[in-house]
Amino acid sequence: MTATRDVDEVRRSMSPMERWYWVCDQISPLNVVARVHVRGACAPRDLDLAAEALVREHPLLRVAVDAEPDGSRPRFVGAASHRPSLRVVETEPSDVDRWVREVDDVELALSLDWRTGPLVRLVDVVRGRGTADECHDVILTVSHVIADGTTALELLRRLVELAAGAARLVSTRPALPPPEAMLPKRINGLPRAAHFVASVLADGVAAAVARPRRLTPATPVESRGRRTRLIRRELTAAQVAELADRCRRAGVTVHSALTAAMAIALAGTTSTRTRVTVGSPVDFRAELEPPVHPTDAGAYVATVPSHVQVAPAADLWTVARGAHRDLRRRKRFHQHLALVSLLRLMSPRSVAASARAVAMVDRVGPGNVCLSNIGRYDFPDRAGDWALSGAQFIADVSVSGYLVATVNTSHAALHWNFTYIEGAVSSERAEQFAERAVRALLSGLHHTGAGVRTATRG
Incomplete structure (x- = not known):
């Protein structure tokens, strides 16, 4: 070579x-x-x-x-x-x-x-x-x-x-090491790793005490039989502008508001204060040594859970502030990087040896209900003679959970795509969840005109 x-x-x-x-x-x-x-x-x-x-x-x-x-x-x-x-x-x-x-x-x-x-x-x-x-x-x-x-x-x-002929050809990029090889030394070092293990274990104990609500499958579906399906929702430019403004005034991020809306949808009609778990994939490109640019291919996200408190007749912004505090704390303690580091102890050697790990993820994994939000992504409006619009991304659920929402704001619209495991979540239940989440989000806005709605199933 x-x-x-x-x-x-x-x-x-x-x-x-x-x-x-x-x-x-x-x-x-x-x-x-x-x-x-x-x-x-x-x-x-x-x-x-x-x-x-x-x-x-x-x-x-x-x-x-x-x-x-x-x-x-x-x-x-x-x-x-x-x-x-x-x-x-x-x-x-x-x-x-x-x-x-x-x-x-x-x-x-x-x-x-x-x-x-x-x-x-x-x-x-x-x-x-x-x-x-x-x-x-x-x-x-x-x-x-x-x-x-x-x-x-x-x-x-x-x-x-x-x-479109709107970009120059470039020579090949250098091959990057795997993500784990670029983790900061303070993460991979043994004393620090022990601290993170203790942090994750403590969080697990706290979660066991709080017993946060998770999405339970209507019908158990074997991991090998799982089929991902898609439902789409979209917010208009006016709604996106007001959402960003309201989030600034409330002192939270758009991600926290979306998390709160999904938590309210998951909690449903509740007569008591409850906690629900919504996972958040955290992009750690900028924290690697050296940092990885977004234009470099690779998977650089790690999902951490947020145990979000929802009270009866919960106000969106109250729930969002709780979600914001929870995720900020986890980022401050670098739990996302700890999980990447700990995968060397947890990742199965092969499919044949994966049953235990898959069962654990199914039972307590952070992706049970997940919100993958990359925020504002400035996809160009034109390329050469072409007009471009509607750029968005969608993700398979696989064995990581039962429902994933992917979100990006491009071309002035917020694209909110829900994917779910067919059978484990009925199409009607998935539709209801998406509707409740959108309704909960819009409840915190004055401009509550319906978002563009598109849905499809095989």
Whole structure:
């Protein structure tokens, strides 16, 4: 192996965090999906060439996975091809929600082929090809082993800019070490690690005493039989502007307000004060040594639980302030980094050895109900001659829990996508949860006009 190859290619054993995502994906798909609406003429060759250029830029997009016959010792090897698959779907001009069905029926249901790679694929949903109204919904699906929501949107942005001729080709980026190798020394060091273990254990004891409410499945669904489904909600530009203003005045973040809304929805009609658990994936790119830029591919989030107190007839802002304090405390104690470090003790060696870990996550894991919010993401409004809108991301649930909400604010709208495990959560229950969460959030605003509503199920 040459020195150049060492710098430009990822050829190493998976880290515990990567191995955990890979094991989960084999049990039930664990993808991250990003979509943007493109208005203008685009040929399949434009996307093909852009996808190849994107793969050349990112070492993690050029990998496949190899393992021992028993599924242990997984490692990154070279992908069989550096050309991601592109699936083109032609549909009627009136079928504006076809992209949603493609995500729901296909992209969330099928894992990437890790044996051959690359761990990314594309879909182009075309309406009105060859007419003045030609438009495309471009969908990028990437394995959570090598990507989180920020990565997926960054890759999609770069892909569209390359396809539109609005970006320069660049040489390949250097291959980065796994996330655990870049954790601050104070996290990986034994005395500090012991402190974090004690902190996590103490938090577990406190949670056991408080007995926070979790979402319980209506019907138990075996981990291998889990199927993720999608419901979409969206807030208008006026609602987003007022939400940001009200959050500033209340001294909380938008994430805390969204967490509070989901906690109120989870608590339902309650006659007593109760606590509910809502997980929050925390982006730790900036805390690594050296810091990792958002344009570098990889999965750099760790989910911590917030035990949010909800009183009868709870006021959104009171609940939001409690959620804000809880998450801020966990970040201050670096619980998210502690969990990444502790994965070296908890991550199963293979799917065959995963039953215990999966059962523990099912019972007490922080992702039971989860809010993955990347905040304001400035996806460009134009690329070359194309007008861009509706950029958003969606996530598989896999074995991490039962309901995940993904949120980003782009193109002046807040996209709030709910995914849930079919069967464990009925479609009616998922719809009701989404409606209650949106209603709880809007209850804290004066501008309460209904958000744009789109829902789909297979």
